[in-house]
Amino acid sequence: MTSRWRVLKFGGSSVSTPEQWQTILQQVTDNIHQGYRVLLVHSACYGLTNALEEKIKTGHSVYKSIEQRLNTLAQDFAVSIDVFTEDLQQLHQLCELSELNNYQQAELLSWGERITHRLIINHINKTQEAHSLNPKDWLTTTVDDHRNPHSRVLSAKCQVQNNPQLQDKLQHQFYVMPGFFAADESGRTVLLGRSGSDTSAAYMAVLLNAERIEIWTDVDGIFSANPHQIPEAKLLLRLSYQEAREIAASGGTVIHPRSILPAEQNNIPIYIKNSLRPEAPGTILKHEFSPKKPRVSAVNTRHQVTLVSMESVNMWHQAGFISDLFAVYKDLGLSVDLISTAQTNVTISLDAADNVLTPYILAKLKDQLAPLCDVTIIANCSAVTLVGYRIRAMADTIASVVATFADQRIYITTQSTNDLNQTFVVDEDQADKLARALHEVLITRLPERDDFGPSWADLVARRSKTKTITQTWWQQNRQQLLDLAQQHSPCYVYHLDTISRQIDKLKSLTAVDRFFYAMKANSQPDVLSRIYQQGIGLETVSPGEIRRCLEIMPKSDVATLLFTPNFAPIEEYQLALQQGITTTIDNPSLLYLHPHVFQNQSVILRLDPGHGSGHHRYVRTAGEQSKFGIPESELPKLATWCQQQNIHICGLHAHTGSGILDHQNWQRIAHFLARGLRYFTDVRIINVGGGLGIKENPGDTGLNFSALNKSLLEFKKQYPSIELWMEPGRFLVAHSGVLLAKVTQTKLKGNQGYIGLETGMNSLIRPALYGAWHNIVNLSRLDAVCNYTANIVGPMCESGDILGIDRPMPDTQAGDVVLIANTGAYGATMASRYNLREPAQELIFRA
Structure with missing residues (x-):
């Protein structure tokens, strides 16, 4: 049998339906027909690992929701649920533990890969022969890892090299292996960190001396920027390993930098392909694609960066001072990203993607650094990074762009000694502007390169089988708008039929029982009337908005209103309740200080899920830095108080932000709110908020409504007596x-x-x-x-x-x-x- 191997890795979004497996198995067959043996490495089905993480983050059991998810997967793949009896028993045992040590966390988080493996092996073997590999038999962590125990278990590293003896054990053409986890020297389960399945594929490719690695994902490859922010971003057809590592490390999400190094060291090409469009060229990483001339290949942005500025005259010419500073970060398990130094100042950045930056952790950091220096912590920053080759040679061009931001704060700028990247840390609300300007000057405006493919917008247009994107209503009515502008500009012009089409799309979410339009988005009377006439309730946040609603609807329909104020006077709550308007409370002190107002009333509680979503900190409406919502830790005390005061809690609500394109967001909110049912047993409503992202730019694909509806239907199966509510605002009218x-x-x-x-x-x-x-x-x-x-x-x-x-x-x-x-x-x-x-x-x- 041939000794030529190819390793194919498929991510969670690619392995979650039987239909997608038709494409996957076709790729396996094609490689076998070309004379290769195939190892297929897979992730957990989409959303499983995130759901399992909730147990670690909150301490609450996630058994019921995950059991329901597994039942749905088993039905979809026509696999008996009895196959997973032992897996479910293990999950139940782990979920019953109040605290999990590092190894128990590894067992829990790898559970998704293991049950996905059992699911797909049963599915594949119905039509063709596939053989299972256990990664713990092949991948063992290095014994000279001197990091903290948490990192050694949950972000482990392996030392691998070509091993002909292990290869001799493999006698078949097609093997399947779950990624993400491995074994330590004692055989215990450890994890390979974020995007660990990519790393598993790279390690196995080295062991097998594979001819190439294929990373199959749900995008066309690596782009020159985040295409959802910059639709002119170019597909990068060819990259050197070094550039790809820098792009991945500076915010690119297509491939993890740790998975590139083993391939680079062993000269194994990496092909990044789209499982939804196998014919697309993708991105190829090879040594021979190393650039020869100065260039910028990508502009990346990372949000939620925290800066720590450490000032002291004692550090000047003081041996070991920096070592003392960084020992504090090591003791707290904080990974430092960027470093900028001066004679009396050191400023570093902490990336939220690699660190848990709670107020407690930051306060502890400040306390431990205080004896050494004066400390200033600057939150809500973003890092904009240029990645390329000999970037210093382009300093004049870069400076001309940065100069336009002279009136904005650039906190630090760093440049790597290998001249592959340059990073600017700015206020979060300036980052996307800076990234767009840099991309325009350094990539979009420059002559086409042979290693650049089409732009993301062009790819979307091609997929719609037309050279141009479907015309908008305003393009179709250009002359009428020009005529209006001559008479009335400046003016906003609203197209009501577009709102009706958005409402029709919203109503395709059959899992949602009631919709309420967040009217703060647009309160124009004709707009409100069109929305109200199509059966959408109205969500208000002030007495003025309530009055506006009552001007366009009969008072007998007051039940179709919601009132969701924030830090408003108690009189506003009284007025709404007196009018019979369903009212939402997002501060427990209201109930503690004014129980007489709420006695014998039914209200909804707005909870804080602990983290927000969206493109900017001002639109993220959850987390400790947001003024909205009741923390989950307050619920036991609040439930007792409400029972004592005869305050009825009929619903639970949460809203994480705006402009969200992750369809799993609302299912996660629903499951979070469902945890509150243990305290408020009369709840019949779960309101998952709004924030549905729109197609902002020409060529955007937007939110996947079919996947969103499916995820919410899964929740409804588990909680059939609960009504699901949703409050989209901008989605309906933007x-x-x-x-x-x-x-x-x-x-x-x-x-x-x-x-x-x-x-x-x-x-x-x-x-x-x-x-x-x-x-x-x-x-x-x-x-x-x-x-x-x-x-x-x-x-x-x-x-x-x-x-x-x-x-x-x-x-x-x-x-x-x-x-x-x-x-x-x-x-x-x-x-x-x-x-x-x-x-x-x-x-x-x-x-």
Whole structure:
């Protein structure tokens, strides 16, 4: 039998349905027909590991929810649930433990891979012969690992080399092995860390002397930026191992840097492929693809970075001072990312992806460093990293971009001695702006490279079998909008039929029993009427919003309203309850201080799941840094109080943020809220909030509604008596609105273009407040060639009055009409009369 091997690794999103396994097994068959033996390494089915982590994070049992998930998988794959009897017994035992040591955590977190392996082996062997490998028989951790015990068990490392004796034990063509876990020298289960299945595949490829590794995922390969933020991001067809490692380490999520090193050391090519589009070229990593000329290949952004600035004159010329500082980080198990030094200052960054940065941990860090230096902790930062080759040679070009951010805070900048990366740490709300500007100048504008593939937007357009993306409502009605602008600009224009289409899409979520529109997104009366007429309830946060609702609906329909205030006067709660409006409480002190207001009333509690989601810290509405929600630790005391005071809790609610594209988010919220049922047994409603992400940019794929509905139906099977509620706001109205404004002036300062509009942050504050991205076009010259880039600015006397940075635009003149898209949400509702300028008026588009 041939000794030529290929190792194929498939991730969780690729192995979770029988339909996807048809594609996987076709790849196996193709490789066997080409004369190769195949080892297939797989992850756990999508969402299993995240669900198991909840046990470790919260201490609560996750047995019931995971048992239900396994039942669903077994039905989908037509495998008897009896096959998993021992696995379920082990899971139950682990879930019953109040605390788990490191090895028990490893057993728990590897459970997903093990049951997935049993599931797919049973599935594959119905049609073809596949043989199982246990990674603990092949991968043993190194004995000279001197890291802390937690890291040695949960982020273990193995030393591997080509082993012909082990290869001789394999006598078949096709083997299947779960990834992510291995064995220590005593045979106990250890984990290979985040994205450990990639690392398993790389280790096994070295042991087998494989000709190549194929990493199959759900994207086309490695891109020059996050395509969801920068749709012009290019597919990188060829990369050196070093560049790929730097991209992975600086925020790329396609492949883990630890999995690249074994392949690099043994010269095994890595092919990154899309399991949803096997014919796509993907990305190839090889030694021979090392660059020869200066270049930037990628711009990456990592959010939720914390800086620690350590200041002391005692460190100047003091031997061992730095060692003393970093011993504190070692003792606390904190991994340091970036380091910047001066004579009397050392500033480091801590990445939330590699560290648990609770207020307790940060306070302990500050206390332990205090005898050595003055400590300042700066939260809510982001790191923007350039990855390439001989980056210093491009310093002039980089400096020209960074200079435009001179009025913003750049806390530290670091450059690697190997000249492969340069990183800027900035405020979180400036990071995406900086990344877009750098990508535009260093990648998008430069001549095409033969190692660049199509942009992400182009790939999406091709998949839709057309060269252009489907026209929006405003493209189809361009002339009517130009006519409106001549008479009424600046103005918001709303297209009600677009709202109706979004409502139809929302109603495809059959798992959700009731929807409530978060009207703070857009409270225009015609908009509210259209939403109300289509059977969507209205969610309010103030007495003014309640009054607006009652103007467009009969008072007899008051039951279709929700009132969800935050830090409001107690009188507002009294007023809502007196009117019979379902009210949500998100601060227990209200119930403790004013029990007479809530006695004999039914209310909903808003809980804090402990972490938020979304593109910016201002839209993340959970976690200790957010003002919203009741911490889970408060529930036992609160439940006793409510029972004593005869306060009825009819529902539990949580909301993690805005612009979320992870369809599993709402299932996780539902299961989190279900943990509160043990304290509030009369609860009949679980409200999973909103935050459904939209297609922000041309070519975006958006949220997977089918997968979202399936995940919520799984929850409903486990809790059939519970009503599921959802509160989408921006999703319903964002696409319906555009902001039209005439150009007042244009300017060129060096190479920087400016296009000034008659309105700015007084009408649309999202770009200044959140760093939000909106598509901006010159509607008067929509078909003209874009031949330069410009910042789109308003007339406000503020340097932050910027609506778009470095936007490709055609030659533009005063009087042209500029359109800003996706402004139907949080545009007019957040407008102001700053500088005593009137904001844009609101109009309804009538064809």
